Amino acid sequence: MSPWDAVVVALAGLAAGAINAVVGSGTLVTFPALLAAGLxxxxxxxxxxxxxxxxxxxxxxxxRRELRGLGPLVLRLLPASALGAVTGAFLLLHLPAAAFGAIVPALVALAVLLVVLQPLIGTRLSRRRDGTAPADALTPVVTPRRLAGLVLGAYATGTYGGYFAASQGVLQVGVFGLLVRLPLQRLNAVKNVLTSVVNAVAGGG
Incomplete structure (x- = not known):
């Protein structure tokens, strides 16, 4: 990797970090930059x-302010996200590299589609009415059935993130927003914690 490539990758990483904190699609910036650098x-x-x-x-x-009252929920979802990341990383490392290369265009297309639909997803979630608790409640009410759905969603999105990562945050916000009534900013807070775990586990694998 040339010094110029390193500068481009570093700038892409800075941009991706800012994008991920708000939306969750920074990989669409860094992944092409790394490929262009020859990896x-x-x-x-x-x-x-x-x-x-x-x-x-x-x-x-x-x-962190948006995470107030969400600690118990996040702690229940973290193991599922981590296990999903392990699953995705295992698939990435043990399936043929040619298979990953073949599926990358489809994954990128899916990621781009999710980014395009993200404003619509956010608008729909903000208009949802659940009836289980006020949208601004500090601690949301989560029934056992919905908790099971959240855990399954955390595992599924963690697996996706462990395998490819692009737009996993958009997936998480969409899935979690269907199952628990929270403002979009609080969903983003949960997403940031879980994607941190997924990326750390997948990268370390």
Whole structure:
């Protein structure tokens, strides 16, 4: 990697960290930059996951006020996200590299589609009416059935994030927003914590 490539990748990482804190699609900036720098797709994905962890953590700290009252819920979802990340990383490392290279265009297309639909998802979630608790309640009411759905969603999005990572935050906000009534900013706070764990586990795998 040339010095110029390193500068481009570093700038892409800074931009991606800021994007991930708010939206969750920064990988669409860093992944192409790493490929352009000459890294193979699988190596680029692993490097990308590790490089996004500091930005994810900074986003989680920045949203700490929005996390008030959500500690018990986040602690229940963290193991599922981590296990999903392990699953995704296992698939990434043990499936043929050619298979990953073949599926990357489809994954990128999915990620772009999610980013395009993200404003619509946010608007729909903000208009939802649940009836289980006020939208501004500090601690949301989560029934056992919905908790099971949230845990399954955390595992599924963690698996996706462990394998590819692009737009996993958009997926999380969409899935979680269907199951628990929270303002979008509070969903973003949960997303920042979980993506930090997923990227750290996947990158370390």
């Amino acid at each position: 193979p797709p699988v190596s680029a994905t692993i490097t990308n996951s590790m490089g996004l962890v500091p930005g994810n953590l900074a986003g989680a700290v920045g949203y």
